[in-house]
Amino acid sequence: VDSLTDLNKLMPLMKEGVLKLNKSKIARELDVDRRTVDKYLNGFHKAKHRSRTSPIDAYYDLIEDLLSKSSEQVFFYKKVLWQYLKDNHGLECAESTFRAWILRHSEFASYFDGSRNRTVNSETRGVSSHRSRVLHLESEPGEEAQLDWKEDMNFKLKNGETIHINVFSLVYSYSRFKVFYLSLSRK
Secondary structure, X not given: OOOHHHHHHOHHHHHHOOOOXXXXXXXXXXXXXXXXXXXXXXXXXXOOOOOOOOHHHHHHHHHHHHOOOOOOOOOOOHHHHHHHHHHHHOOOOOHHHHHHHHHHOHHHHHHHOOXXXXXXXXXXXXXXXXXXXXXXXXXXXXXXEEEEEEEEEEEEOOOOOEEEEEEEEEEEOOOOOEEEEEEOOXX
């Protein structure tokens, strides 16, 4: 006996009384539980893997266009791409399923792994897959917040018009609660 699949061939011999097996000994030799040996002796067959197509495969060409260098849209995170497809193109799958699908397709996974730099508003944004260590300083509620003001971001509207926007961002240090305010002027 070389494998578990050979065991079901021995069952007819056991029923006729020609062969008496020591299930525990076979289990030790195959490095499995004796109940597993018994299961295979009684005719168990491991299920064959089904090859199914993913519902996301229907969006392959669209995703390829969105992640190409010629696309004006930039997706820094898989979640943003998933949300875009869900909201605008009717994608119906869980975010975790979408992320796993992206990882199975190396041509798309490389877009997010930081192997190439992407630009937004003519600023190169280097993305690194190496995470640096960050020292988190805890503070009491109401003590600290981080304020950021991003000016002159170009935003392209659906009609093709480009507007300049400013974003006010406030992150409370204790709760990590985020507040964003969008403004068309610097006031």
